[in-house]
Amino acid sequence: MGEWINTILQGLLLGGLYSLFATGLALSFGIMRMINIAHGDFAILAAFAAIAVVEPLGLDPFVVLLLIVPLMAGFGYVLQRIILNRTLGQDILPPLLVTFGMSIIIQNLLLVAFSADTRSLSVGELGIASVPLGGDVAVGVFPLIVMAVAVAVLGGLQWLFSATPLGRAFRAASDDREVAQLMGIDNRHIYGVAMAIAMGIVAIAGVFLAIRANINPTEGPARLLYAFEAVIIGGLGSLWGTLAGGVILGVAQTIGGKLDPGWGILAGHLAFLAVLVVKPNGLFPRTRER
Amino acid sequence: MNTAVIQRATRASRIGAIVGVLLVLAAISMPWWAERSSQRLAAEFLYTLALAQMWNLLAGYGGLLSVGQQAFIGLGGYSLVLFGLQAGINPFLIVPLAGLITGLIAVPTAAIVFRLRGAYFAVGTWVVAEVFRLLIANTTSLGGGSGTSITSTVIGIPAWWRESLTLWMALALGAGATLAVYLLLRSRHGLALTAVRDSEPAAESLGISVKRIKWFVYIASAVGCGMAGALIFITKLRIAPEAAFSIDWTATMFFVVVIGGIGTIEGPIVGTLVFFILRELLSDYGTWYMIILGSVAVAFMLWIPRGIWGLVGGRFDMHFFPVQRRLKLPEPQSNNKEE
Amino acid sequence: MSILETRNLTAFYGDFQALYGIDFRLEEGETVAVIGSNGAGKSTFLRTLTGLNAAASDSVVLAGQPIGGLPAHRIVGLGLALVPEGRRLFPSLTVEENLLVGAYSGRKGPWSLERLYKLFPILAERRHNPGTALSGGQQQMVAIGRALMSNPQVLLCDELSLGLAPIVIRDIYAALPGIKAEGCSVVVVEQDVSQAMNVADRLYCFQEGRVSLEGRPDDLTREQISLAYFGV
Ligand SMILES: Nc1ncnc2c1ncn2[C@@H]1O[C@H](COP(=O)(O)OP(=O)(O)OP(=O)(O)O)[C@@H](O)[C@H]1O
Numbered sequence: 059m060g061e062w063i064n065t066i067l068q069g070l071l072l073g074g075l076y077s078l079f080a081t082g083l084a085l086s087f088g089i090m091r092m093i094n095i096a097h098g099d100f101a102i103l104a105a106f107a108a109i110a111v112v113e114p115l116g117l118d119p120f121v122v123l124l125l126i127v128p129l130m131a132g133f134g135y136v137l138q139r140i141i142l143n144r145t146l147g148q149d150i151l152p153p154l155l156v157t158f159g160m161s162i163i164i165q166n167l168l169l170v171a172f173s174a175d176t177r178s179l180s181v182g183e184l185g186i187a188s189v190p191l192g193g194d195v196a197v198g199v200f201p202l203i204v205m206a207v208a209v210a211v212l213g214g215l216q217w218l219f220s221a222t223p224l225g226r227a228f229r230a231a232s233d234d235r236e237v238a239q240l241m242g243i244d245n246r247h248i249y250g251v252a253m254a255i256a257m258g259i260v261a262i263a264g265v266f267l268a269i270r271a272n273i274n275p276t277e278g279p280a281r282l283l284y285a286f287e288a289v290i291i292g293g294l295g296s297l298w299g300t301l302a303g304g305v306i307l308g309v310a311q312t313i314g315g316k317l318d319p320g321w322g323i324l325a326g327h328l329a330f331l332a333v334l335v336v337k338p339n340g341l342f343p344r345t346r347e348r
Numbered sequence: 349m350n351t352a353v354i355q356r357a358t359r360a361s362r363i364g365a366i367v368g369v370l371l372v373l374a375a376i377s378m379p380w381w382a383e384r385s386s387q388r389l390a391a392e393f394l395y396t397l398a399l400a401q402m403w404n405l406l407a408g409y410g411g412l413l414s415v416g417q418q419a420f421i422g423l424g425g426y427s428l429v430l431f432g433l434q435a436g437i438n439p440f441l442i443v444p445l446a447g448l449i450t451g452l453i454a455v456p457t458a459a460i461v462f463r464l465r466g467a468y469f470a471v472g473t474w475v476v477a478e479v480f481r482l483l484i485a486n487t488t489s490l491g492g493g494s495g496t497s498i499t500s501t502v503i504g505i506p507a508w509w510r511e512s513l514t515l516w517m518a519l520a521l522g523a524g525a526t527l528a529v530y531l532l533l534r535s536r537h538g539l540a541l542t543a544v545r546d547s548e549p550a551a552e553s554l555g556i557s558v559k560r561i562k563w564f565v566y567i568a569s570a571v572g573c574g575m576a577g578a579l580i581f582i583t584k585l586r587i588a589p590e591a592a593f594s595i596d597w598t599a600t601m602f603f604v605v606v607i608g609g610i611g612t613i614e615g616p617i618v619g620t621l622v623f624f625i626l627r628e629l630l631s632d633y634g635t636w637y638m639i640i641l642g643s644v645a646v647a648f649m650l651w652i653p654r655g656i657w658g659l660v661g662g663r664f665d666m667h668f669f670p671v672q673r674r675l676k677l678p679e680p681q682s683n684n685k686e687e
Numbered sequence: 688m689s690i691l692e693t694r695n696l697t698a699f700y701g702d703f704q705a706l707y708g709i710d711f712r713l714e715e716g717e718t719v720a721v722i723g724s725n726g727a728g729k730s731t732f733l734r735t736l737t738g739l740n741a742a743a744s745d746s747v748v749l750a751g752q753p754i755g756g757l758p759a760h761r762i763v764g765l766g767l768a769l770v771p772e773g774r775r776l777f778p779s780l781t782v783e784e785n786l787l788v789g790a791y792s793g794r795k796g797p798w799s800l801e802r803l804y805k806l807f808p809i810l811a812e813r814r815h816n817p818g819t820a821l822s823g824g825q826q827q828m829v830a831i832g833r834a835l836m837s838n839p840q841v842l843l844c845d846e847l848s849l850g851l852a853p854i855v856i857r858d859i860y861a862a863l864p865g866i867k868a869e870g871c872s873v874v875v876v877e878q879d880v881s882q883a884m885n886v887a888d889r890l891y892c893f894q895e896g897r898v899s900l901e902g903r904p905d906d907l908t909r910e911q912i913s914l915a916y917f918g919v
Pocket residue numbers: 700703705723724725726727728729730731732772878
């Protein structure tokens with residue numbers, strides 16, 4: 059019994075990590091109406107960038123975040139302004155293909171730079187510390203931190219969207235690109251900022267992933283799929299839905315994995331497909347646009 | 349002579365037909381005059397073309413951007429394991445059988461992925477492909493995660509026949525897919541398909557069932573990919589889930605179609621040629637080869653979104669596969685541009 | 688000096704030319720109406736002024752400054768605001784947020800939420816409703832308010848009366864004097880000719896992308912207008 063409770067708790071907390079992956083994707087869905095196929099690869103890129111800094115300098119991974127997050131955010135802004143904005147329009151093929159191409163480019167650049175070996179980031183004691191909850195039930199401290207960060211990020215975004223001029227501009231640009239311009243909103247800049255935020259968040263996700271597990275240069279696409287599933291399960295356009303989606307996915311994966319190690323990821327996918335069949339608009343849909 | 353005539357054949361199309369027939373004849377006779385290595389290259393070229401045509405039909409005409417066609421390639425490949433390795437059926441007979449199987453599997457798959465639209469559909473198809481990969485990787489009787497050799501299915505078939513049949517089947521798939529798309533577009537449904545590509549709402553308002561067309565295109569493409577998948581793994585003689593359901597298949601289709609020119613029949617042919625040339629030139633560069641391919645695809649999408657054929661065919665108004673009905677007006681030239 | 692002027696303004700949708708050499712002028716404090724039948728190019732004219740459609744640099748002059756070809760998001764900040772055809776409120780924003788986003792350009796001037804709620808008191812009551820939950824007339828008020836929040840020198844209104852009951856139209860137009868009192872010049876596009884004649888100091892009639900008539904309502908005869916309007 060305690061074992062199962064532990065499994066479910068692990069899944070719940072894993073949802074925090076998935077939610078971090080999903081929020082960035084949901085942002086670019088929501089505001090630019092584009093899907094970034096290279097989303098997971100950017101996370102892995104950030105993680106390897108962190109590894110490249112941590113190992114020679116012996117810095118703490120949490121400190122490195124202060125460096126990597128703004129770096130990735132700036133990179134996201136430039137990428138959106140220079141390349142991705144040019145692909146936006148009626149046709150959904152250009153953004154899809156361009157980011158697909160980027161995914162391949164990033165993976166292979168990482169292979170060149172870091173080889174195919176798996177790597178990870180160490181946070182020392184913190185990585186294995188856990189809080190006992192009575193009986194043989196315990197939760198890891200690091201997963202708790204990840205969950206707390208995920209909730210904080212979502213709370214921050216919620217505030218940004220509902221209470222700031224920038225947030226209103228995001229929503230306006232997402233509703234009606236043309237009229238948004240009539241308000242003085244420069245869509246290209248707004249999209250750049252949105253991508254910067256998305257990249258900053260996914261950088262956190264990537265670094266946390268590398269602390270939690272071994273990563274390799276080619277696992278970006280898998281991360282994209284989990285993020286995508288969390289977004290769809292939660293319901294498009296719903297910020298907190300991504301957390302719910304991430305948690306459902308995490309729990310499905312850990313339970314599946316407990317039944318049979320080969321079944322973890324499959325169980326997550328199947329949970330996603332089940333939601334798609336039963337509630338095609340996700341559990342907490344906001345926008346109807348698909 | 350005062351009437352407008354609707355004309356479809358162009359001079360290019362007549363030349364195209366002749367060249368096409370000659371090429372097909374040359375390919376058929378290859379086993380008698382070509383080296384084995386060139387035969388293999390030709391087969392590979394042809395099944396890549398088949399895959400590209402299928403993806404072009406799906407994305408270029410049906411507006412269905414699938415990133416998950418590797419699902420059907422993999423399932424086609426695994427038909428060899430099930431029917432060849434375990435039931436002992438001749439592998440070359442399995443190729444059409446694989447098309448049937450993947451077509452059937454595509455029906456429930458479509459029911460699920462069609463709940464998603466546009467870019468979400470794209471990623472959804474990818475998830476489905478992963479589901480199939482993981483299901484097979486978890487099935488020990490099909491070889492599990494590490495895969496299985498399928499050499500024993502071709503044992504007993506003389507080498508010459510094996511090579512020749514592979515080539516001929518690849519030809520049937522490559523030329524067949526091209527011809528099938530061509531005939532489909534020239535048929536009554538072609539107009540509907542083109543209307544759907546150009547504007548879904550407009551097509552809907554013309555009374556075209558966009559939904560039915562999408563179903564048809566999705567299943568047809570699954571059949572094509574399934575048959576190609578079976579043939580591909582006959583040539584490889586070993587199958588594993590990672591390779592069979594690899595996203596690289598779809599990446600290749602993407603690349604070929606976009607470079608060649610999406611939404612044209614000539615595009616995939618040109619794109620396949622370019623793809624093979626680049627591969628020959630760059631294969632020594634390993635990982636950098638993939639980086640270059642990715643960059644080329646991105647560059648095309650940004651600067652030449654209509655692909656090589658869109659550029660060339662558009663400039664010279666040349667169509668080897670004329671599918672649009674062209675209005676030929678009598679003497680006084682109208683200055684209205686034709687569509 | 689005219690506050691807004693166009694010289695030989697043209698507009699295209701791809702190969703299709705929608706406007707042919709429009710010469711137009713709006714004096715400070717004036718209300719000018721643009722009338723014309725369906726497809727005459729009225730909306731295109733306003734869209735081109737605001738930068739949504741491309742224009743040659745010196746073909747549009749706002750308060751002495753050429754603004755043709757500037758991107759739309761820059762033009763608002765210079766004091767030219769549009770109430771678009773069909774209102775087009777942002778559906779995911781509340782009434783108040785729609786108004787606030789109108790102030791995004793940061794241009795200073797007399798308009799504020801309080802001032803607007805005085806002009807349209809009903810909006811204060813509905814401030815937390817989604818904009819799209821309002822009646823047509825109230826939505827039009829939000830659209831006007833949203834444009835005013837950018838403190839424009841010139842307010843462009845595209846078919847304010849579209850789809851509204853006569854009594855509602857009257858209420859909307861009743862707000863115009865208050866708006867002009869704050870130093871705003873106004874261009875109204877209307878299909879309803881008598882409405883246009885009532886509010887306008889001068890009017891322009893468009894026909895197939897050209898100005899077919901220009902003058903003061905009092906100086907124009909019914910026959911002149913119907914000829915310019917329908918081209919028969
Ligand atoms: N996005 C567009 N693409 C192509 N043509 C357009 C577009 N918008 C308008 N047009 C064409 O431009 C011409 C002028 O249209 P416009 O909308 O400016 O007319 P209007 O006078 O505002 O008509 P209405 O009274 O119906 O609003 C019409 O012939 C219309 O068909």
